[in-house]
Amino acid sequence: MPNALFRQMADTEGWSEATQIGLLLRFIENGRDPSVFLSFLSQCRADSPAAHTDPADRFMWQVVELLGNPGLALTSAFQDYCRNTHDLLTPSQAAERWCCWTAG
The missing domain is CATH 1.10.8 (Helicase, Ruva Protein; domain 3)
Incomplete structure (x- = not known):
């Protein structure tokens, strides 16, 4: 995933460093394809809107x-x-x- 895309998402979502690290670790477990990550985030939000917020x-x-x-x-x-x-x-x-x- 391009660094700029992740930074843009983190800024838009207002993620703390702890949240960013947690998401990146979960992303690594799910592969490195940006479309997989976006799908992963959508699923996290669908499962629990607060799942990505510490x-x-x-x-x-x-x-x-x-x-x-x-x-x-x-x-x-x-x-x-x-x-x-x-x-x-x-x-x-x-x-x-x-x-x-x-x-x-």
Whole structure:
């Protein structure tokens, strides 16, 4: 699979590094043909819409929604913040602290 295609898909889907690694490992198990990978992803989504999303990704998107700023999901600082707090804070607590942290 061309690197550009995977990067485009990862950016579009908003996948964290952990999700990307998990998908790539599963892809390797299923062959290297891009059409096979696209079929594989379609099947994953059909089986479970959240199958390709790790807990940190779901948490990050919940915080993004509360903050009303989808552009945050593209910043590494915000991704790291969510990855480090997803099992410690609720999405509303994380959103509040992000606002305080970035305003100060």
